[in-house]
Amino acid sequence: MNARAHIFVLLLAVFTIWFILRLVRRRQLRAKYAILWLTVGVGVLVLAAVPNLLNPISSIAGIYYQPATLLLFASVFLLCLDLHFSWELSRLEDRTRTLAEKHALLQEEVATLRRSAGSPPGQSVDASEEAE
C-alpha cells in the first residue's frame, strides 16, 4: 500500500468514527448499533495504521492474497448484519401491526363509551391525524 492510499484509508476511518459519535450524541443511533459500528470503525483504523496485521490472520485462514481476507470478513459481517436487520424489521412490522389493531379496537371502544355516556361525539380521536 502506498503512502497516499494509507492516508486516505486513515482519514476515512477517522471520519467514520466521528460520524458515528455524532449520530450517538444526537440520539439518532441506538447504543447497540453505535457499539457495533464503532468497533468496525476502530478495526478499520487499526488496519489502516498497521496493514501488516492482515498477514498473520491470512496465513491462519490459509488465504494467500491478504486483501481477500479483508473482503471475506467484510462480506460475512455485512451478511450477518443484513440478516439481523431483516429479523428486526419483521419484528417491528409485527409490532406495528399489533399497534394498529389495538388502536382500531380502542377507538371503537371510545366511540361506544361516548355514546353510552350521552356526550356529544366532539372531536374524533382521528381529527389530529387527519391534519398530518
Next chain:
Amino acid sequence: MSDVTAIPEGRELVSAANRDAPRGGLLIAIPAFNEAQSLPGTLAELAACLPGCDVVVVSDGSRDATASVARSTGAAVLELPFNLGIGGALRTAFQYAVLRGYDCAVQFDADGQHDPREITKLVAGLDRGLDLVIGSRFASGGEVTYPISATRLRSMGVLRNLVKALVGETFTDTTSGFRAFSRPMLEYFAETYPVEYLDSVEALVLACNAGFAAGEVPVRIRSRSHGAPSTRRVRLAYYYLRLLVVMATSVRRRRRWRRQAST
C-alpha cells in the same frame, strides 16, 4: 341476561363499555378496503335478511368514506390507521369478537358477493360441532354465478392439492372468504391469524394442525357489485411462492408438536 361471562385473562382492552355490550350470539365481520360504494347495499341486504344482527365493519386503511358509511347504518366500525391487508383486518375483527364475548362470527364480503341467506347454512355447520366452516363454491350444491378464469381455477387446484397433502382432507374451495368461526376458533385466530394474502389457505392448515374441526358447506357466490378481483397474475405468483414457504415451515412445526404430544 345478567350473568357475566368470564373475561379472558390478559385482555387489557376489556372495560366498562363491554359490560353493556351484547354477550353471545353471532357477529358478522366485514373486512372492507375502499368499499363505500358497495357497503350500503350489502349492509341493507344483511339487515333485511338477519334483522338486529350485530355487524362489525373493519375499514382497512380505506381512503374513501367506508368508515362513515358503515357507521351511518349503525354497524360497529373498526378503523385501521393504515392498510394491513385482509388478514390483518380479519384478525382485528376476531379480537373484537372475542373481547365482546360473541359465540361465533361469520366473515362476509363487503362487495355483495355473498348472499346473507346463506349465513344460516354456515352457522348450522358450527352447530354440528365444527370450529371452522368454509362456504364452498365448488362443493356439490354450491354455485358460482360468474366466470372464473382458467388460470385462477388452475391455481385453486394447486392450493386444493397442497392443503390435501398437508392436512389429509379435501377442501374444494380453500380461498373462500365466506366462512364461519366458533368461539374457540375465534380465540385462536385472534392471536395467530395469518396476516398476508392467501390467508384463508394458511388459516385452514393452521386450524387443522392445531386440532380444530374444519368442514365445508356448499354456498352460492354471486358476482361482485363493484371493484375487481384483488390480485394480478405476477403478484399471485409471488403469493404462491410465499405460501409454499409458510406451508413448509408449518409442517416442521406440526412435526415438533407431534413429538411433544407423543412424549
